[in-house]
Every structure is written in structure tokens, then in C-alpha cells.
Amino acid sequence: MQPATIVKTTCQYNKEPISDGDMKKLGEIAVDCNKVRNYVYQRFGGIGALEKLYPGYTVQNEMTQCGLREQLGLPSVYFNLAVFDALADIKCQWVKIKSDIATQIGRNTTLSAEEKHYLRFLLKINNAFTAVLNRRQVVLRADLQKSYEQLANAVDMAKMERYLCRQARKYHRKLYSEEVTGFSISERAYRYEDHGIYLTIKEKRKRIFVPLTDNCRYKRQLYIKLLPEKKSLEIKVPIDVRVKKHSDYTKQVGIALGMYTMFVTDEGHSYGEQFGEYQTHYADWVREQTAVYNRNRESGTERKKYYAKKHRMEEQLHSYINMEINRFLRTEKPEIIYLPKLPPTQASGKVREINYSVSMWQRGYIRKRLILKCTEQSVKVVEVLGKGIGSECSRCSKTGKKKQGIFYCPTCGLQIEEKRNTAQNVKKRGIISS
Numbered sequence: 001m002q003p004a005t006i007v008k009t010t011c012q013y014n015k016e017p018i019s020d021g022d023m024k025k026l027g028e029i030a031v032d033c034n035k036v037r038n039y040v041y042q043r044f045g046g047i048g049a050l051e052k053l054y055p056g057y058t059v060q061n062e063m064t065q066c067g068l069r070e071q072l073g074l075p076s077v078y079f080n081l082a083v084f085d086a087l088a089d090i091k092c093q094w095v096k097i098k099s100d101i102a103t104q105i106g107r108n109t110t111l112s113a114e115e116k117h118y119l120r121f122l123l124k125i126n127n128a129f130t131a132v133l134n135r136r137q138v139v140l141r142a143d144l145q146k147s148y149e150q151l152a153n154a155v156d157m158a159k160m161e162r163y164l165c166r167q168a169r170k171y172h173r174k175l176y177s178e179e180v181t182g183f184s185i186s187e188r189a190y191r192y193e194d195h196g197i198y199l200t201i202k203e204k205r206k207r208i209f210v211p212l213t214d215n216c217r218y219k220r221q222l223y224i225k226l227l228p229e230k231k232s233l234e235i236k237v238p239i240d241v242r243v244k245k246h247s248d249y250t251k252q253v254g255i256a257l258g259m260y261t262m263f264v265t266d267e268g269h270s271y272g273e274q275f276g277e278y279q280t281h282y283a284d285w286v287r288e289q290t291a292v293y294n295r296n297r298e299s300g301t302e303r304k305k306y307y308a309k310k311h312r313m314e315e316q317l318h319s320y321i322n323m324e325i326n327r328f329l330r331t332e333k334p335e336i337i338y339l340p341k342l343p344p345t346q347a348s349g350k351v352r353e354i355n356y357s358v359s360m361w362q363r364g365y366i367r368k369r370l371i372l373k374c375t376e377q378s379v380k381v382v383e384v385l386g387k388g389i390g391s392e393c394s395r396c397s398k399t400g401k402k403k404q405g406i407f408y409c410p411t412c413g414l415q416i417e418e419k420r421n422t423a424q425n426v427k428k429r430g431i432i433s434s
């Protein structure tokens with residue numbers, strides 16, 4: 001099932017420079033929120049606090065009573081959100097730890113099947129996991145307790161529990177946030193009005209007004225990113241984008257990605273044919289500039305100019321890529337697309353061409369944008385193992401030869417555009433595997 005909406009981040013910007021005084025006040029909030037986060041991490045991030053994490057109100061209560069908010073003089077709209085965010089990070093870390101341990105268990109060849117069963121049970125049942133990590137007896141709901149005991153009786157419990165504790169300690173990291181350049185803000189701490197936004201600050205009943213470049217109004221948690229050196233801020237807004245569903249998108253399309261043409265379909269249609277030109281132009285320019293830079297170490301302002309131009313060129317390239325992906329979807333109307341998996345990145349020693357790294361990076365970008373746009377339009381993306389996919393004949397599966405962009409099969413005589421042959425193989429493999 002495709003999700004009905006996906007979350008994207010959009011940005012809002014200040015219209016006029018922010019005064020140093022206002023920036024300082026906003027900076028204080030960022031610093032304080034960060035202190036709250038780190039306090040929560042320290043107090044509730046450890047193994048000993050595991051049992052307080054679910055359902056979570058223990059943490060909220062203890063934090064309300066601990067006096068930190070009063071000490072900082074931070075409005076509770078900020079304080080509570082910082083606590084909530086930090087708690088979410090801690091829970092998220094535990095999910096990650098459990099999944100890392102599960103992977104380890106799966107790979108471990110010395111554990112017996114019974115031992116793996118038992119360990120997986122402990123990972124799955126929160127209360128059991130917490131009890132074992134804190135060296136307490138496991139006490140569960142009657143039905144769970146019964147299956148727990150059955151599994152436990154089949155193994156050396158003490159040994160298994162030591163194993164689990166060791167693994168947890170191995171993956172557990174002390175959380176710490178250095179993020180003092182911004183803060184989260186809930187709906188109750190801001191108000192859009194007068195072509196701008198009013199933000200609650202630490203002074204009672206006072207607000208800072210920031211005129212904005214647009215008149216959009218959002219009703220959700222925002223993130224305020226401060227850019228003091230630019231006298232600016234960015235408001236990051238997560239927005240739900242409704243996923244479009246096209247009833248006329250019915251085709252299954254295999255595609256091959258290329259260095260010169262962005263992609264070719266199994267029917268031989270090409271998209272992004274000028275991609276190679278854009279890319280070569282861009283890569284040549286980067287190489288030239290690097291050479292110049294290495295010869296006479298330019299001044300800072302020239303370097304700035306370089307980055308500005310590099311950024312502009314990159315944006316041009318990206319806008320071309322996006323335009324072509326849109327054209328591809330509009331024209332092909334795919335229900336499913338099959339796409340070769342990205343090969344693992346090679347060790348840098350093997351990279352001969354200087355353009356290589358640039359092209360690899362853009363390929364990552366193309367892939368990311370293609371997958372995002374497909375998700376937005378309810379088009380399913382299936383990734384296919386790509387090993388040897390370019391040298392196989394799409395008609396008879398035997399190995400063929402490639403020369404100047406043409407694939408030729410000596411076994412069945414097929415002669416076809418190389419990328420189209422690959423795309424057909426991608427589609428074939430994709431349909432078989434799904």
C-alpha cells in the first residue's frame with residue numbers, strides 16, 4: 001500500500017534583517033532548549049531509565065517537577081516541546097539498538113536456534129527487555145509469561161542475559177546535542193499576522209515580530225533556524241503532500257541509467273539526453289577551477305565567487321534533471337518502474353576519471369529525485385539486482401558484446417541499443433523477482 005500523504009519540508013524567510021537585539025533573544029531560546037534536551041538525554045538516556053520511557057508521562061512529570069524550567073526562565077511552550085523531542089530521540093535510539101542487536105543475533109553462528117528464539121523474544125517484549133537489562137526478574141502478562149518461561153527453559157538464561165546486556169552496552173551511545181542554532185516551536189508559541197510571524201520569547205507577554213517574504217500560514221510544529229551572521233532566520237515547515245493517484249498510469253517500465261543520457265526505457269525512449277553535456281560542462285569547469293585554485297591560492301572573495309557559481313551550475317543541472325523526470329512520468333504513465341540497484345561505491349584507488357566522482361554524485365541525485373517523484377504520484381519503484389545486467393542478451397539471456405552503444409548477441413543475433421537492452425533486462429528481472 002502506498003501512503004496517502006508524505007512529508008516534505010518547505011521554508012519561510014525573513015523579509016528584513018533581524019536586529020541584533022532580537023537575534024540575541026532568539027538565540028537564548030535556542031541555547032535553553034538545547035540545555036533541556038541535554039538534561040533529558042543525561043537523565044533518561046541510560047539503561048537505568050528504560051522503564052520510565054513508556055508511555056512517557058513519567059518523564060514529562062519528572063521534568064516539570066525538577067525545577068529546570070524555572071531556573072532557565074523558559075516558557076513552558078518551549079520547555080515541554082524540548083522535553084518531548086529529546087524523549088523521542090531516546091526512544092528512537094532504543095529502536096535502533098534493538099534492531100542492531102537483532103542483526104547481530106541473525107549473523108551469529110554460535111547461537112543455537114533456541115537461544116535466538118529466546119533473545120528475539122526479549123527484544124520484542126519491552127518489559128522483558130527492560131527487566132533483563134536492569135538485572136531484574138522478568139514479570140509479564142500471564143499469557144506472555146507462559147511463552148517466556150517455555151523459551152527460557154530451553155536455554156542457559158544467565159548466559160543469554162549477559163549476552164544481551166553486552167550487546168546493549170556495545171550499541172548504546174550517550175546522546176548529546178550541540179545544536180544551538182535553532183529550536184522547535186509549537187503552534188501555541190507563534191502567531192502569523194501582519195505579513196509576518198510573532199514569536200514568543202522569554203520575557204513575559206512579549207513577542208518578537210519577524211516580517212516574512214510570503215503570506216503562508218501554517219498550523220503545526222515549526223523549526224526556527226537562526227543565521228546570526230546573515231541577520232536572518234529560516235522557518236522550516238513540514239508539510240503533508242497528498243499523494244496523487246493516476247488511474248491511467250498502468251505501464252510497467254524498465255529503465256537503465258546512463259552517464260550521458262539520464263535514462264533509457266525498455267521501449268528505447270530516452271530522457272535527459274542533454275544530461276551528459278550539462279554534466280561534462282559542469283565537471284570541466286570544476287576541474288579547471290580546481291587547477292587554477294591550486295596554482296595561485298586565491299583570496300577568500302574569489303573563492304566565494306567560485307562557490308556561488310558552482311551552486312548556480314548545480315541548480316541548473318538539478319532543474320534539468322527534475323524537468324526530465326517529470327516529462328518521463330507524464331509520457332510513460334508507469335504504474336511500476338524497475339530500476340537497477342546502485343553498485344557499491346568503489347574504493348577511491350580504482351577511480352581513474354576525474355569526472356567519475358561528480359557523475360556518481362549526480363546519479364545519486366537522479367535516483368533520489370526519481371524515487372521521491374514516484375512516491376508523490378503513487379508509482380511503485382522496484383529495485384533490481386544489477387550484476388552483469390548490461391552484458392546479458394535480453395532475448396536469449398546469453399552473454400553478448402557491446403560496441404559504441406550497440407549491444408550485439410552472437411548467439412541469437414539480436415542487435416539493439418545497449419541501454420535499451422539493459423532496460424529490458426531490468427524489467428525482466430524485476431517482473432520475475434516481484
Ligand SMILES: [Zn+2]
Nearest residue numbers: 393396409412
Ligand atoms: Zn541473444
